[in-house]
Amino acid sequence: MAVVEREKLLEVKNLKKYFPAGKKGVLQAVDDVSFDIYKGETLGLVGESGCGKSTTGRTIIRLYDATDGEVFYEGEDVHGRKSRSDLKKFNRKMQMIFQDPYASLNPRMTVKDIIAEGIDIHGLAKTKKDRDNRVYELLETVGLNREHANRYPHEFSGGQRQRIGIARALAVDPDFIIADEPISALDVSIQAQVVNLMMELQKERGLTYLFIAHDLSMVKHISDRVGVMYLGNIVELTTSDELYEEPLHPYTQALLSAIPVPDPELERSRERIILEGDVPSPINPPSGCRFRTRCPHAMDVCAAVKPKWQEAREGHWVACHLYDEEAVKQNN
Numbered sequence: 001m002a003v004v005e006r007e008k009l010l011e012v013k014n015l016k017k018y019f020p021a022g023k024k025g026v027l028q029a030v031d032d033v034s035f036d037i038y039k040g041e042t043l044g045l046v047g048e049s050g051c052g053k054s055t056t057g058r059t060i061i062r063l064y065d066a067t068d069g070e071v072f073y074e075g076e077d078v079h080g081r082k083s084r085s086d087l088k089k090f091n092r093k094m095q096m097i098f099q100d101p102y103a104s105l106n107p108r109m110t111v112k113d114i115i116a117e118g119i120d121i122h123g124l125a126k127t128k129k130d131r132d133n134r135v136y137e138l139l140e141t142v143g144l145n146r147e148h149a150n151r152y153p154h155e156f157s158g159g160q161r162q163r164i165g166i167a168r169a170l171a172v173d174p175d176f177i178i179a180d181e182p183i184s185a186l187d188v189s190i191q192a193q194v195v196n197l198m199m200e201l202q203k204e205r206g207l208t209y210l211f212i213a214h215d216l217s218m219v220k221h222i223s224d225r226v227g228v229m230y231l232g233n234i235v236e237l238t239t240s241d242e243l244y245e246e247p248l249h250p251y252t253q254a255l256l257s258a259i260p261v262p263d264p265e266l267e268r269s270r271e272r273i274i275l276e277g278d279v280p281s282p283i284n285p286p287s288g289c290r291f292r293t294r295c296p297h298a299m300d301v302c303a304a305v306k307p308k309w310q311e312a313r314e315g316h317w318v319a320c321h322l323y324d325e326e327a328v329k330q331n332n
Contacts, residue, residue: 006038009176009208010060015069017052017059025283029055031232032069034309037176042202042209044223044240046216046255048279051229053212054099057178060210061094062087073176092122095169099181101161105153111164112149115139118172138167142197159190166197170205178210183218191215195222216259220244228252231290232282234309238316248318250295251275289321297322 017030030052037043045053058064060071062078071078073094082090095118098104105114115135116125125131136146142163153161162182169177179198183191195218201207213219219226220240227237228249236249247253254273261270275294280286286293292302301321312323 006041008036009039009074010037010210011070011072012036012056012060013070013072015056015059015071016067017055017064018067021283028232028282028285030059031285033229033232033234034069035227035234035237037208037210039175039208040202040206041224042211042222044219044226045210045212045229046214046219046226047229048255049214050279050282052232052282053214053229054180056229057096057180057210057212061096061178063096088122092118092172093174094176094178095172095174097162097165097169097177097179097182100185101158101165102153104165105161105168107153110150110152111135111139111156114153114164115149115168115171118168122172124172134171135167138170141170141201142167143193157190158186159194162186162190162194163197166194166201170201173205174207176208176210178212180212181214182211183215184213191218198222216255228255231279231285233290233319235291235320236316236318238313242313242316248312248316248323249291249320250297250322251291289319 012033012035015030015033019027019029021027033056035043045056047053055064059066060078066079073090076090078090112132112135115138116131119125119131119134125134135149139146139148144160144163144167148156153164156164183194186194198209199222202209211219211222223240225238226240226243227234228243228251229235230251236243236247236252243252244256247256254275257271257273273296277294280290280293286303288304289295289302289307292298295302299321305321307319307321308324309317309319310323312318
């Protein structure tokens, strides 16, 4: 089914999240980000550490208040003023899986109480037996045993703790889950197990994911579409297959060239794109295109004008002057 025929679940429009930094400084963590997520799909969000991926996810779900911009979930404004009952209803639809499975689980609570917390808040179990049965069912759904229910988080491995985090997110039957680097703290052998579990749950429950990560090969495995972030901006967005086969933005090209290839001969002979310099500070980002200070194709216009967010090909969006005919003419 073509993406244009799908029903939009989430719309992010010109989202900004700034943090105060020092006496007069402002850290522009997320600056003018726009994208849509369709029902039943997985949108991957990738980029270097500090590019604003996690802040975008946390602002969407209202863990942070947006500085500017809008987020619509099923047509409703997420950041508009809402009553406590409206927020409770919204929070049930949208859940989050956190990066560090140990820090996100209360060490003083048993696994049963951690998973059942959402069930209790939303009144989803009529009796204690019903509550316990729901917890046991969720534990088995994520590959754990009911005997684990009375243990504490420190008694589990990292992969098991992340499964508990997934069970907690599923406890209120959400439609949409933001997975904030859910595998980065896990061993490589466990990462694939967790990702495969998430894909199975998506099929069974019709879930929609925003999957935030910096592991590009894993993002390709799980995502239908992928957005690439750099210094608070999304610079490219298209289907997973097209992004990996024919990236348009110079930053995306550099990121993909760094992915290891399992063939030793091919790995030695292939050309890597090495970016010069460090990532600029989000407190004082470059004028125009934020990537221009490290871009091998930078032109004069890149310093003067912010690149337009445009559809360079059908379904393939990019913010780069190389694909803007007017900008190229202006530069020449």
